[in-house]
Each structure stands twice: as C-alpha cells, then as structure tokens.
Amino acid sequence: MSTLLTMPMLGAVGETLLLITLAVGPMLALYGVFQLVQDLRGNSKKRIASRLQGRSARAAGTTKITAEDLRRQTKAATGLLGGMLVNMSVTKRFQKVLEQANLAWSAPKVLGNLTITAAIAFAALVMVGAGLLVGLGVAAAVYVLPVYYCVLRRKRRLKKFVNQLPDVFELLGQALRAGHSLASGMQLVANEMPDPAGTEFGRVFQEQNLGLKIEDALTNLAERMDILDVRFFVTAVLIQRQTGGDLSEVLDKIGSVIRERIKLRGTVMALTAEGRLSGYVLLALPILVFIALWYINREYALVLIEHPTGQMMLGTACIMMVMGYFMIQKIVNIKV
Known part of the structure; x- marks a missing residue:
C-alpha cells in the first residue's frame, strides 16, 4: 500500500x-x-x-406595514438563499428551535450558510478524489452537526426550565400572598431566577410593560416554551382572571405536581439506565473493533473500504447500528 x-x-x-x-x-x-x-x-x-x-405614528396616530415591506426586510436580513428558504415549513420549525435554545440567529441565514458550506465541502472532496460516498458523508455531517447542536441545546434548556418551574411558582405564590400583582411577581422571578426561567418571565414582563395584554404575553410564553406545565400555568392564570379565585393556591398545587413528576422521572431514569448504556455500548463497540482491526491487520480492514462488497457491508452495518440505537432509545425513553 x-x-x-x-x-x-x-x-x-x-x-x-x-x-x-x-x-x-x-x-x-x-x-x-x-x-x-x-x-x-x-x-x-x-x-x-x-x-x-x-x-x-405620533403624527398620524397609526403605523402600517405592508406584506411587501416585511418580505423586503426579511430578504435583506437573511440574504439571497435565506430569502428563498424563509417561507418553508422546515425553516419556520427550525426558527422556533433557535428561539427555544435562546440563540439569536436567523433560521433562513443559518440553513442557507450550511447548505453552501456542505455543497463546497462535497465538491472539494469529489474533486480531490475522495469519492461520492465520502463527499456525501462529510457534507451531511457539515449540515447535520450544527443543527443537532441547536436541537441539543434546546432540549437541555427546556429540561432546565421545567426543573425551575416549582421554584418559580413558589416565588410567584409568595409574591401574590404578599400583595403584589402578577406582573410584579413575574418581575421578581426575572430578577431572582437564572436563565432560562428568569429570561423567559422577564420577557413576559417586558411585553406586558410595553403595552401587550398579560393574557397575550402569557400565551406567547406558552407558544415559545412548548411545555405541558407551562400551558397548565397559563390556562390557570387566564381562568383566574376571568372568574376570580386564589391564584397562589393554584400555583402551589401546580408546583407540587411538577415536583412529584420530577421525582418520578428521576426514578424512571435510574431504572432505564442499563438500557441506555446498552445502546451506547452497541453503537460504540463495532467502531472500536474496526479501529483495533485497522491497527492489528490493516490489509484485512481495507477490504471493507476498497472492495465494493465490503463498502456495501460497511454501509449496511452503519445503517443497522443507527437503527438499533434509535430503537433502544425509543424503548428506554419513557415520557412522564
């Protein structure tokens, strides 16, 4: 060789x-x-x-923005390729992921730049002679890994937000019992709680302070943080503002339910830890064996890379490994 x-x-x-x-x-x-x-x-x-x-607006009493103005502003902010992607449903869903991950990025611009970078990487590898499969693999990695980072950051932030909710509701309940308004309680949460709870409730307070109704600001929170407990909280506040009642008691009960759910989730995670570890081992073991074989008998390992049948076997093995990993994760990931 x-x-x-x-x-x-x-x-x-x-x-x-x-x-x-x-x-x-x-x-x-x-x-x-x-x-x-x-x-x-x-x-x-x-x-x-x-x-x-x-x-x-001060002179005429109103401000009117047309749809053409919005399209022109969006195209100017996202670039040519981003302007083509802005109306796609995938782009809109990814924009929500960025907002939930607290990333001040534009989804059309991010996806457009990733598309260009992946295309350049694919073209460069093909011109060098690395092969179509290698070029496609590297291009897919260039495109998928940043998106996966955003999704992972969103997941971790939402999980941290859920863990903070009992303390948030307890603080809100104490503020209401002390005679503060709901808006003042949210300001207290924004000042006392770290991100993400402090950031999100601070945004609700700012929206309400700038003239938006508290109901609309809370609805925006429920849409922004797609969590069942937040929807319970928003529904309880909306009902209380229409019919009356002791909101602090409702918040205490919701916080107690969330605490019990967090404890149950921890128990489930402990019971399913062995299954998750099995998935990690089954995914990593073939890779480690191939690396060891590469150093022990390289000519034997090269058959999987150079021979067409070996390439087909290697690709099939990779697909089956990924499918097995996701199947195991589907079994052990129990929603509580």
Whole structure:
C-alpha cells in the first residue's frame, strides 16, 4: 500500500487542493464580507425605519406595514438563499428551535450558510478524489452537526426550565400572598431566577410593560416554551382572571405536581439506565473493533473500504447500528 502513495500523487493532490483553495477561498471571503455589510446596512436601516415610523405614528396616530415591506426586510436580513428558504415549513420549525435554545440567529441565514458550506465541502472532496460516498458523508455531517447542536441545546434548556418551574411558582405564590400583582411577581422571578426561567418571565414582563395584554404575553410564553406545565400555568392564570379565585393556591398545587413528576422521572431514569448504556455500548463497540482491526491487520480492514462488497457491508452495518440505537432509545425513553 505504501507504494501507492508516491510523491507524484501527493503533488497532484496538493496541486488540486491549492486550486480549490484559490477558487473557493475568495468566493467564501466575498460572501462573508457581503453578509457582514448586509447585516450592518440592515441594522442601520432598521434604526432609521424605526425612528421614522415612530415619528409618523405620533403624527398620524397609526403605523402600517405592508406584506411587501416585511418580505423586503426579511430578504435583506437573511440574504439571497435565506430569502428563498424563509417561507418553508422546515425553516419556520427550525426558527422556533433557535428561539427555544435562546440563540439569536436567523433560521433562513443559518440553513442557507450550511447548505453552501456542505455543497463546497462535497465538491472539494469529489474533486480531490475522495469519492461520492465520502463527499456525501462529510457534507451531511457539515449540515447535520450544527443543527443537532441547536436541537441539543434546546432540549437541555427546556429540561432546565421545567426543573425551575416549582421554584418559580413558589416565588410567584409568595409574591401574590404578599400583595403584589402578577406582573410584579413575574418581575421578581426575572430578577431572582437564572436563565432560562428568569429570561423567559422577564420577557413576559417586558411585553406586558410595553403595552401587550398579560393574557397575550402569557400565551406567547406558552407558544415559545412548548411545555405541558407551562400551558397548565397559563390556562390557570387566564381562568383566574376571568372568574376570580386564589391564584397562589393554584400555583402551589401546580408546583407540587411538577415536583412529584420530577421525582418520578428521576426514578424512571435510574431504572432505564442499563438500557441506555446498552445502546451506547452497541453503537460504540463495532467502531472500536474496526479501529483495533485497522491497527492489528490493516490489509484485512481495507477490504471493507476498497472492495465494493465490503463498502456495501460497511454501509449496511452503519445503517443497522443507527437503527438499533434509535430503537433502544425509543424503548428506554419513557415520557412522564
């Protein structure tokens, strides 16, 4: 195998990489500068537009924004490819994921940049001679891994938010019993609780303080944090504001139910820990065996990479490993 890696081949590969870098590098640099200038222009335009709209609203008593203005502002903020992706349902769902993960990013811009980066990585690997499968695998990894990071961060933030809810409801109940209003209680939560509870309830207080009805601000919270306990809380507040009643007692009961659910979830996690560990071991064991085989008998391992039948076997094994892992996770992940 060492005779195959001759100096002329290394020189050809290096020359190809150099040509790709010279061709793609300036394009990426120009695209980055274009995006930066566009962002700066968009921010300045937003400031000027907000001032003009504020003056016109004070003069005429109303401000009207047309759908064409919104489309133009969105295209200016997200770029050409992002403007094409902005109306897709996948983009809208990913934008909600970014909001729940507390990432101040634009979903169309993120997906557009990932698409361009994945396409460049695929083209570069194919031109180098790495093969279509390797190019597709790397391009998929370039596209999927950042999205997976956002989803994982969202999951962790929502879990932390649920764990904070009992303390939030206890603090709100104490504030209401002390004579404070619901808005003042939310301000207290925003000041005393860390992120994400403090951030989200602080946003509710700011929306209510800027003129939005408390019912609408709480509804926005329920839509933003797609959690069953939050919907219970919002429903209880809306009913109490219409019919009356002791809201502090309701909050205490909801907080008690959430605490018991958290304890039960911990028990379930402990009982299913063995199944989750089995999934991790079954996923990692074939990879570790292949790495060991690569160092022990490399020629035997190369059959799986170079021979078409070996490539098919390797791809089938990877697919079955991933399917088995997700099946095990489906069994051990019990919703409480």
